[in-house]
Amino acid sequence: MSPSGLPGIDYALNPYGGCEHGCVYCYAPEVLHTDWKDWRVVKVRSNIPDRLSKELSGLDGTIGIGTVTDPYQYAEKRFKLTQRCLKILKERDFRIHLHTKSDLVLRDADLLASMRGEVGVTITGIDEKYSKITEPGAPLPVKRLYALEQLTSRGIDTYALIGPILNHLEGNEKDFVDAVVSTGVKRVFIDSLNLRPQLMERLNRMNIRGSEEAKENIRKLAVDSGLIVKNVF
Template sequence: MDYALNPYGGCEHGCIYCYAPGHTHSDLSTWRVVRVKRNVADRLSKELPFAEGTIGIGTVTDPYQAAERRFRLTRSCLEILRENDREVHIHTKSDLVLRDMDILGGMRCVVGMTVTTADDRSSKMTEPGAPLPSARLEALGALLDAGMDAYALVAPVMSSLEGREADLADGLAATGVRDVFIEGLNTRLVDMTRMDRMRISHSARAEAELARQCLRRGLTVNGRSG
């Protein structure tokens, strides 16, 4: 990705492992208060002629968080990008991306769907405002069935996944996805207060076991195939 496009500031998902506030020098206490960039489409139209390369959408905040249902800023940006035949790379945790299949189907587009667990209950604890993993996995399968270029991103891998790695690998394989990218927990920029309280931490053990389980199912993990 050569450029970053984030139609919203802040994020409603409230993920306990989020490092975006630290990365953007934002106040964690107000991070879930979403700032709507109402003029983002106009700015994009003006700046696009001077930008060449792949545009990443949702590099800091989810472009398909709940606010998008009302404000449709991501969709407006996609319409502009399609008209200008630009390549985009989308990161999301939301099945709302399926709403825009009519646009994405005619674009040079890659979609990365983040799934950190196959367990809905665990997700409610660690990603309280995000769509449930079951909805994300279903959306990933729908994207692939439609011929979209899509992959799964398991980031971060946490200790809460220990003992459930096979379940997640099964869920990913069932979508038909081929490429899985696995990343550990970025503790440098994360406020560990909540994670420590919940006794959740980075887990190299879960990371290695998930990779092993995915490879056993014929998936490609971070460029490696079994």
């Protein structure tokens, strides 16, 4: 684990390095000085449950899981590092803040329901074709919406992270917000596109940009629908 500067999170825990989702708008590779193409090569930190058990002694606070890479990317189905870490954190009664873009999180729904904390699921749109282009390795939006619905129905404190808000949502804001509302979540966090030099060059080639217009429309529609709306930062 490492100390975290994220709001409400004291320590960051990332069982995997890199991410199979391959989202074209991801800025994490540049933050970590990694080539974007190499970012999809996943590093399995197989000893992390053992290290976690040792490092928790004397600590207190909220553990953020998936602050840099997705804890439920496909490698998790085989290696179960996130699940093993969650069981350790439950035994020590730590509060968690878990974030994912995968419906694999439902495998651990019962475990999460028995823990203190919250779970966020990222939703960037409902257009499956666009999702396959911009998030080629991630589960489709319909699966993420289903995950949100199921987690919420089990009494887990959940929220939808809407972001980054891209220009493809312009004109489709109402259908998108209606889909989020249908899951039963009560909170949404909105995130703008975080541009970095290499990321900007890549998105310009794909004619992808952030949209303040869509962001404000989504914010208003969400508030009008009774959702609690906050910015990520």
